[in-house]
Amino acid sequence: MNSWFTVKVKYTRQLENGTFKRVSEPYLLAAMSFTDAEARIYEELGARIRGEFNVIGISRTELHDIFVYDDADVWYKCKITYDKVDEDGEKSKKIAQQFLVSAHSVKDAFDRIQESMAAYMVDFEIPSITVSPIVEIFPFNDESEAAPESRILTKVEEIEDIPTNGNFYSAPGSDEDEEIESEIIDEHDATETE
Numbered sequence: 001m002n003s004w005f006t007v008k009v010k011y012t013r014q015l016e017n018g019t020f021k022r023v024s025e026p027y028l029l030a031a032m033s034f035t036d037a038e039a040r041i042y043e044e045l046g047a048r049i050r051g052e053f054n055v056i057g058i059s060r061t062e063l064h065d066i067f068v069y070d071d072a073d074v075w076y077k078c079k080i081t082y083d084k085v086d087e088d089g090e091k092s093k094k095i096a097q098q099f100l101v102s103a104h105s106v107k108d109a110f111d112r113i114q115e116s117m118a119a120y121m122v123d124f125e126i127p128s129i130t131v132s133p134i135v136e137i138f139p140f141n142d143e144s145e146a147a148p149e150s151r152i153l154t155k156v157e158e159i160e161d162i163p164t165n166g167n168f169y170s171a172p173g174s175d176e177d178e179e180i181e182s183e184i185i186d187e188h189d190a191t192e193t194e
Helices: 034-045 106-120 175-193
Strands: 003-014 020-031 053-061 065-068 074-085 092-103 124-131 167-170
Touching: 003 034, 020 034, 034 053, 065 106, 074 106, 092 106, 106 124
Parallel strands: 065 092
Antiparallel strands: 003 020, 003 053, 065 167, 074 092, 074 124
């Protein structure tokens, strides 16, 4: 099963004034393991970063979903809480989930997460929104060696019931994954019987 990993990379960057500075930047990427995450970051950044760079840290990152808007490149981490009632309807449990959304400001992130979560049909609260240090996100590549069942990312245009203006990346274990996988399997079964 694929997961999100935050990978910190240290390298020397040339600034606009021509000087060089040693920087550490975190990147978020989808991978199957820590080893896969390290291999993917070298693959993704190898052509972009001039000179040598080192991976100085890899950590698993728990995210429920990522909402991508093309007009913004700053990432905001949004904590969403809601009450989940058990099957008997007697006990309720407070659930907290982390989301990422690209936006221009905290207010913009709040508006976008409200818009993106409208399709979930659950009353939720947003107790915190913070700027994330994530520089860039590398979703799992459809052309990679992964089987279709392990694909975890889907563009929002393919999911009709989520009203948003950008892309929607579903994290592992979310309800969207199960619906998408069942649609993929149904389409696959239909083409085999024809």
